[in-house]
Amino acid sequence: MTDTATALAAFPAPGAPSDENLPQYHIEAQHSLIERPLRSLKHGDAFAVLDSYGDIGVFPGPEGLYFQDTRFLSRLQLTVEGQRPMLLGSVIQDDNGALSVDLTTPDIRLDANDETSIPRELIALERTKFLFRGTCYDRIGLRNYDTRPRHLRLRVSFDADFRDLFEVRGSNRPRQGERTVAVTGEDEVTFRYAGLDGRARTTRLCFGPRPARIAEEFAEFEVRLAPGGRASVFVRVVCESTQADQGAGRLAAVGSALPPTSPVYPKPLRAQVHPKGEGMTFALAYRDARRDLRAATANITTIESSNDQFNEAACRSTADLYMLATRTPHGIYPYAGIPWYSTVFGRDGIITAMMALWIDPEIARGVLRYLAATQAKTVDPAADAQPGKVLHETRNGEMAILGEVPFRLYYGTIDATPLFVMLAGQYFEQTGDRATIEAIWPNITAALAWIDTYGDRDGDGFVEYARETEKGLANQGWKDSHDSIFHADGRMAQGPIALCEVQGYVYAAKRGAAKLAAELGHAALSERLKAEADRLRTAFDKAFFLEELGTYALALDGDKRPCAVRSSNAGHALFTGIALPERAARVAEALMSKDGFSGWGVRTIAQGEARYNPMSYHNGSIWPHDNALCALGLARYGYKREAARIFEGQHGAALYQEGRRLPELFCGFVQRKQRGPTNYPVACSPQAWAAVAPFAFLAACLGLELRHDRNRIRFRDPILPGFLDEVLIRNLKLGGSRVDLLLHRHGADVTVNVLKRRGDAQVVLLK
Known part of the structure; x- marks a missing residue:
């Protein structure tokens, strides 16, 4: 790694600063963890x-x-x-x-x-x-x-x-x-x-x-x-x-x-x-x-390929995921990462569960049940809690119990609540587990009510955040560094702040909840949610898409002025489907431009922006989970080649890591010949949502869709990146069916062969 990266003295944990030079709840570091x-x-x-x-x-x-x-x-x-x-x-x-x-x-x-x-x-x-x-x-x-x-x-x-x-x-x-x-x-x-x-x-x-x-x-x-x-x-x-x-x-x-x-x-x-x-x-x-380890992975979907190095990376991903997965009275919950985040995080657990859904839906079930059990029921400013809000983080240490830090049961996240509803929709679509959805339906409706009331502070249809006390986190999206939300000239955005990706999560949450409501017999609610989602999509396009940038704004500040900054957040708009189809090409172009894509992955902030710093935590670094969501979004709109490029870059980065393990993040320097990526000095490793990213990359390229209501496993216009000729998927589950599949690349085409089938699920290849 570079000397400048080693010299970093601290990086912001989930927290916000009292000023720009002293991030709140920072992690002090005089030495790189990779020395x-x-x-x-x-x-x-x-x-x-x-x-x-x-x-x-x-x-x-x-x-x-x-x-x-x-x-x-x-x-x-x-x-x-x-x-x-x-x-x-x-x-x-x-x-x-x-x-x-x-x-x-x-x-x-x-x-x-x-x-x-x-x-x-x-x-x-x-x-x-x-x-x-x-x-x-x-x-x-x-x-x-x-x-x-x-x-x-x-x-x-x-x-x-x-x-x-x-x-x-x-x-x-x-x-x-x-x-x-x-x-x-x-x-x-x-x-x-x-x-x-x-x-x-x-x-x-x-x-x-x-x-x-x-x-x-x-x-x-x-x-x-x-x-x-x-x-x-x-x-x-x-x-x-x-x-x-x-x-x-x-x-x-x-x-x-x-x-x-x-x-x-x-x-x-x-x-x-x-x-x-x-x-x-x-x-x-x-x-x-x-x-205990064997029992945890006994019934999961497994992947084997023609590339031994990818097989090693996939095995490491599986091992990391199940090391971080912790049994709770509500089911399995993936703790976020080691050393700093070995606990329940709402956002991290949900996104991990989404990307692992086709590998092991039991993780999603455990996450949904746990977060339903800990959903806020009262207004508590010290915990940034309001009724219906989903947990950000829980801690059991002395400082949290005494209130010296606010994280005993802390709700200062703007995105976990819509993500919770979004995951519930995805989980039911794949599993058809009506019993779980019925059990948490009151929590889903409470989350939807929070979105429309406490989440939308000014009634403009967008969900915004602002912390309730000085102890709370100032920035409450996944990019929660003190300097991560800013305007084109580098000025910090003042709240309440409406993040680009959060509006996408709300859109997808309402679309998913509409389907759940229809399934449970709440027809009027279903129609209302669909109409609200459609209105949000139209309003989002009008407020967030910037013609001069060719992509979506990072956020809107408290005065509804867009933060005209090119960022990976726009990729989440593709992931959630809130982006209008006519915008997808330009968003894809911005993400994959030389300023956005380093060769190893999509940068959190594009090169050339005011606060771009490839060694920062959120302003130019590269996060595997962020890239996975971007890849899924690109594939959703038909940009499979771009998704495969991201997959190839991230796989190449993993080859330079010990044990083929993707870390929490790495620096955003441009890819150079015969050199690996520059490591971030104090990244968590393993990190749950980085561990499952390879599974998301593969699903994106394959166009994998599992629909319980149609009893169908579908591969929509699949491709395989250049480093994979064959992929063997064993024990892929849909309802009571189990299938083993072999996918083979023939030039630009991919064939799918069913090697073994138990049950009556259909396997469909759609070009």
Whole structure:
């Protein structure tokens, strides 16, 4: 990456500034996350950010073991005879189930006697780490390849700071709770934190075999290895968070309004430790974790192609999606990303579910049910909430519970509510799951009422946003940086702001809700929604389309003046269908121009605009999910070649990423020969809506449509990009039908062969 990108000091999280130089809720960064490769693991509400050794906190950074938005372990380092082992290899397993690290001892000189020295590369260390049910398991296997016995001192050093995730991101706090640590057994150390929020948080480190020495900051083992001999050391880190007696009454009232977000599995208990020791406990947990992963993906649609590199990328996408997917009492919900957004986000979850709908509709079902259960019911300015509004974000950390940040249950998003209705329509169109739609129908109608009342602040037919308090987010679309909505001369737009893409989401929401209303017997409501959608489409074209730009304005400000800026937001107008057919060609041209398209993807803001900066978070960068929606939009209007170009650019970018993983975003510099894209210094990776983007790209190029009401799987004018000759789709679901399909490219044409069919769904190729 470039030096200028590395030098970035901070980037805006979902937040807004008190001034342009200090973004609100920013993420502080003095180092790029890509300077040292990091490894991420996740299960349920726990996630770990580790260095390549599997250690935590050796250098400053976001490393840690986190549980419910708190860092439960801030340091964990393995040393042998006081020295760090030499790294041979480090890789997250293909299914994200565990981290595997190969190490060896360096040259170790214990004293002046060469007989006691250990030359390097004689002792192999194999480290395996994984998360399961709020616990981090760590096995350190040793093997002696020497012809003589060896005796080693192995030390594991540790600490737990219990810092809130927002503190790790850079927020300062005037006060914190009380932390204590004690050796609580011959093989156990316990850290406790009495939070100001009345919660007791505990980190318990359990070791096996029994350490030779144990203290509040380390455990030391004497390891004797015969020639060719093996040994193992086990470290188990248990994270627990419980309501303390102090302040329980005060917090119980607040907590009663919270959604049951905890994963549906039992908490780790001492009784679950196997009587044969930590080795057997590790083995059984590892077995159960693997079974859990296999069960999560047992019935999904899978993709295999003639391109091995794309197959690797597709497997990585699947693994990332299901690592981020968390079981809740309402179903599966994909958490947004690691490290900063490992929680429920309304917008992210909905868009992820939309793009994954043809792969696994159960994700959409879980997202709809969860967001219905957490839909706002009252007016609460501090949470930017009004009746019918859909959740933006929820946090369970101390700062959120205390109100130091507003995100415990926060509704400051303008787009999640129409997107929720839009997803409901798409979900029913594909699945015909009437029971789910009937169950959430009151939530759909409440969301529609919010759109027309609180969403449309001035009654002009457009949905606008403005935060209710200074703590809330100033910009509330997906481009929520403090400087992301501006006029052609660079001046910041003043609210209330009507975003281009949000009007499209409202249009699609009303069209989809009209079909649902008709299905449920509400004919008058159906006709009213269709008429409202048609009026919105006409008004949108008149207010937003700018002839001089040949595309739609980024937004309208509070005085209804258009922000005459070329942006990727216009691609969302194609995605939702609000764009008039006669506008599509010019919008496509603007998106794919040299200013809009870098070669790797469509930029968020076109090159040449006043605030264009290819290293910024939202003003010239490239986001895979944004490009996926643009590609789907282009394909909707018949611009398949342009969609395929975006697919090719994004696939090419993935080839330069470790593990073929598309990150949250990368920089918008132009594509150059024999060089990969420039990475964004602190992008989340994995990120849910980036993970599913390859599935959306493929669906766009294939023109894939699944209609339950017609019992039809249709490929509308399909094409395949140049790097794919064949695509095999297995277990594609429509209602009770399952089909396996082989698509083959013959020059510019694509054929579809049904290899296996269960059920009576029709497969149609339409040219």
